Amino acid sequence: MVTADPTPALLPTYAPYPFPLVRGEGDRVFDDRGQAWWDFYGGHCVCATGHCHPTVVQAVAAQAASLLFYSAAAALPVRDQAAARITAFAGMDSVFFCNSGAEANENALKVALLLTGRKKLAAFAGGWHGRTLLALSVTDDPKITEPFADQLVPTLRLPFGDLAALAAADFSEIAGVILEPIQSMAGIKTAPRAWFQALRAKCDASGTLLILDEIQTGMGRLGTPFAAQFYGVRPDLITSAKGLASGVPMGALLMTAAVAAKLQGGDLGSTFGGGPLACAALLATVDVIESEGLMANASAAAARLREELAGSVVTEVLGEGLLLGLRSPHAAALKKHLLARNLLVGGSSDPTVLRLMPPLNVSGEALIALIIAIHAFMPEQK
Numbered sequence: 001m002v003t004a005d006p007t008p009a010l011l012p013t014y015a016p017y018p019f020p021l022v023r024g025e026g027d028r029v030f031d032d033r034g035q036a037w038w039d040f041y042g043g044h045c046v047c048a049t050g051h052c053h054p055t056v057v058q059a060v061a062a063q064a065a066s067l068l069f070y071s072a073a074a075a076l077p078v079r080d081q082a083a084a085r086i087t088a089f090a091g092m093d094s095v096f097f098c099n100s101g102a103e104a105n106e107n108a109l110k111v112a113l114l115l116t117g118r119k120k121l122a123a124f125a126g127g128w129h130g131r132t133l134l135a136l137s138v139t140d141d142p143k144i145t146e147p148f149a150d151q152l153v154p155t156l157r158l159p160f161g162d163l164a165a166l167a168a169a170d171f172s173e174i175a176g177v178i179l180e181p182i183q184s185m186a187g188i189k190t191a192p193r194a195w196f197q198a199l200r201a202k203c204d205a206s207g208t209l210l211i212l213d214e215i216q217t218g219m220g221r222l223g224t225p226f227a228a229q230f231y232g233v234r235p236d237l238i239t240s241a242k243g244l245a246s247g248v249p250m251g252a253l254l255m256t257a258a259v260a261a262k263l264q265g266g267d268l269g270s271t272f273g274g275g276p277l278a279c280a281a282l283l284a285t286v287d288v289i290e291s292e293g294l295m296a297n298a299s300a301a302a303a304r305l306r307e308e309l310a311g312s313v314v315t316e317v318l319g320e321g322l323l324l325g326l327r328s329p330h331a332a333a334l335k336k337h338l339l340a341r342n343l344l345v346g347g348s349s350d351p352t353v354l355r356l357m358p359p360l361n362v363s364g365e366a367l368i369a370l371i372i373a374i375h376a377f378m379p380e381q382k
């Protein structure tokens, strides 16, 4: 008798690595056989301070022991401190805490629709912003957006980094425009500085809110606190998640005083958002980034990779800081080759680009392991 496969307890929505992970330390993770893996994937760009940084672990443990949770119904000193710290770090005025990147973007887009009374959004070809319905509306990934085409908010989609297309676009009915300052999933695409200034000016002229999705580019990854500082542009809203609390789930919607002044109590809300555990982890994360010089390390590591990968199978190193793309005509085979040498890297929707988004404290030893492995790659390898 043929029996059907039992339903897996964990819905199989991902294709995980062929080994389970049980421990992490700095820029490495360890599988159930004790083998170490250099983590250039960074738990999907999350582990900004490295795996299990002792300062973060201690802060979370101490907070868990004193007050594990209370909602926004109560004022919490740790939440007030986290708000002051992250707004100062980002150069913004006010913050609303939530739990994930999609939730931060969903709230940013809601704020734009609410404050302008307009019904349309703008975004960019190749942009990726999350899986909730407003975030899907601005995401350019037909395989996940098409099933919901009827439920999405109309979105003007422009080519990324294109000054002429931006100048020609009509923003008069656009509530908010959202962008990843460096498009990650699309294959680490950058835009010229002048384009960011033009976008800011266009938003000012049309009353459109400028939203930077800094879920990957923020928290020191580009060598500056956020991409806003890197590109010299002050948006109306910044969304953050991933590295914000070193892996404790947390999202943030950072805003200017002008935006904050127009929001009423009750416009935004979340039970878990700004929970004490996440706030303690955020405070420790910013402490570590600042006190251990992790932004300088990100810039130095990127410069070293650029220099030492010259002449290898990598034809171009894309991106800034530790949000890098390795372009190679042999990207898929290279990824396999690196995995076989215990190096984890990410793919992208561009089949010729692999992504590196390691902890910001990635060590010289890890960089050397990656550089040697890439130089050892023979293109005929399958």
Ligand SMILES: Cc1ncc(COP(=O)(O)O)c(C=O)c1O
Pocket (backbone or CB within 6 Å): 100, 101, 102, 103, 105, 128, 129, 130, 131, 180, 184, 213, 215, 216, 241, 242
């Ligand atoms: C740029 C960007 N925005 C938004 C998201 C969604 O974040 P989350 O998975 O935390 O909802 C992601 C996730 O990969 C992302 O990379």
